[in-house]
Amino acid sequence: MKHIKRYQSTSLRTEKGEIIIEGPLSSIELEKYQFHDDLHAFRPAQKQLEALLGIADLEEGRIIICREGELIVGYVTFLYPDPLERWSTFAMEDLIELGAIEIAHPYRGLKLGSKLIELAMRDEMMENYIIISTEYYWHWDLKETKLSVWNYRKIMEKMMASGGLTPSPTDDPEINSHPANCLMVRIGKHVPQASIEKFDRLRFLEQDRLRSLRKGI
Template identity: 55%
Template sequence: MLHMKRYAACEMDVRGHRLVIEGPVEPERLAALRFDEGLRAFRVPAEQQKALVEIAALPEGRIIIAREDDLVLAYVTILYPDPLERWSEAKMDDLLELGAIEVSHQVRGCGVSKAMLGVAFSDDALEDFIVITTEYYWHWDLKGTGLNVWQYRKVMEKVMGSVGMVWMATDDPEICSHPANCLMVRIGKRVPQESIEKFDSIRFQNRFMY
């Protein structure tokens, strides 16, 4: 179940930067932009840009960016869950994962993540999907922000909650490996009950933990 990707955009001023928040961005356009040197949480900016171009080319792939002119300062990815993760085991066409969110230190802490999510979820097509995000403390920039794991998790919950994502329990081993890790979920208003039940069956694979 795939849908047309509806483009949306807004603008915001952040520390002297006039940012355009937009997406989903087409792969060709994304390839023509520059990536800020601060975007290196996962790999060097040039390599991360290539990875995002590949995601943008996927039928379900959605990349939302914050840019100043042709310089990308932040991005969000939405795509099907990684085939190696349990969330793909049910082979659900209506389950997407909010993957990476990365914001350059130049504009961090100013609501850019929340603005990008607002643009992403302004697309009515996402009401047909369950969208998850898996939050792992080892992906968080604790050093750069000066926050501890609980403070950072509180920030992430607030940002995700701005688009209706809520905490849900799971027995997934990676998430259960540290109490600060969590699963957050947004169930679109048109998602059928059978999909919700199928999702619940992969949230809990050890029944004694219900």
């Protein structure tokens, strides 16, 4: 599968000034900008920037950013699922994951997360993918926002819906370990039926394994 990346951009006037939303960007393009120190939800800011540079140069990797001037204040990533996770079990070339989305705290409340996802979906190439996002409450910034897990989930669902991702059932034990966790999914209009059926097996992999065991008895 050829992963075509078509650059998109837009600007947004906010109380913080003009915010540019753009991508996908290469590592060379990302290195032109500074990285906000508050982007540290997953690892220290400099380490997270290094991770983004690596993703940007992956064949399927996509980094969309929002920036004020030369300062990156938010980003979203898309890439193949981690090889150690169940979502890579069938090595589906048309399944990618919204791996991370983060907005620096001073810029929250401007709906930049939704704008990042909206821009990402403008690329017609995204219609060739099944896009997933695994939402775990322990990754959410509950302490800073002072929201309950349920109110935070509502915000996450609304943000993901801006890009067409909706909750989807699964028997994944980690997701089902807490009722606030969820699997968000968007199936592009050009995804073949064979991939959709394989993804359905993947969503219910535990049941699929049980069926296989019973057939082997």
